[in-house]
Ligand SMILES: [Zn+2]
């Protein structure tokens with residue numbers, strides 16, 4: 001944020017000019033629109049960001065394997081057509097609060113910042129307590145769904161535990177899925193993960209796509225699903241522009257958010273490095289085989305921290321961020 005004079009400052013994230021209380025240093029100020037704090041550093045935005053510049057090699061590799069299955073796109077499009085993207089949108093609209101300039105305006109402003117930074121048309125954003133599409137328990141994450149017109153769902157339980165920059169990171173991760181052109185595959189993967197055998201048996205429409213999706217596609221999709229997260233964590237870092245924010249958001253995702261208890265970010269980073277060592281030494285092949293076979297779609301925050309730190313430490317993040325202008 002730049003201090004134009006002693007009485008006002010312009011937010012470098014969203015561009016709003018804010019009044020500055022007399023005697024208050026700009027570093028202690030927070031933007032009235034996006035609620036992000038002054039960092040002293042400019043916020044960089046991309047004129048044109050090529051997804052290939054940040055896509056994680058594991059994501060690219062797993063997606064190539066998925067796309068190599070004959071007819072996969074047609075089958076997955078059919079799956080989404082049968083289950084109905086518009087149905088998911090209507091259900092979301094009926095069970096959530098839609099974010100806009102007068103509804104959670106700071107989230108709306110943050111979404112503007114993310115879309116402007118990555119160069120993505122702004123999707124709709126909904127906030128909810130429970131899963132708005134499939135019902136059930138309280139959610140503790142965020143997701144992006146839809147191929148034709150993707151939309152983001154953020155769970156209030158997650159959002160209320162995150163600080164302002166961590167929320168920016170979560171939104172950037174979600175918009176990253178759109179930017180990286182993941183939507184056909186993430187939407188299909190989520191549908192496959194959520195629709196139970198019971199539903200398949202009870203409903204002939206859903207049963208039809210059950211038959212359409214054969215095991216080869218299912219395994220390739222699950223094998224890719226977690227790896228896609230690595231690319232979107234990179235997109236999140238390209239927006240928040242501080243690796244510590246990604247680490248602290250992951251720490252909370254992993255469970256480190258109990259009120260009033262000591263949380264140690266450095267110890268969590270060390271845990272991530274330890275995971276990486278073990279992963280390299282013993283589990284390289286076995287790990288993903290077990291995950292794919294079990295059909296899990298867990299977020300694996302510790303592994304993701306290890307991967308984002310490597311991206312920073314190899315200088316690759318710096319190389320990409322330098323292509324953005326302040
Ligand atoms: Zn702002």
Ligand SMILES: [Zn+2]
Pocket residue numbers: 173174177228229232
């Ligand atoms: Zn994701």
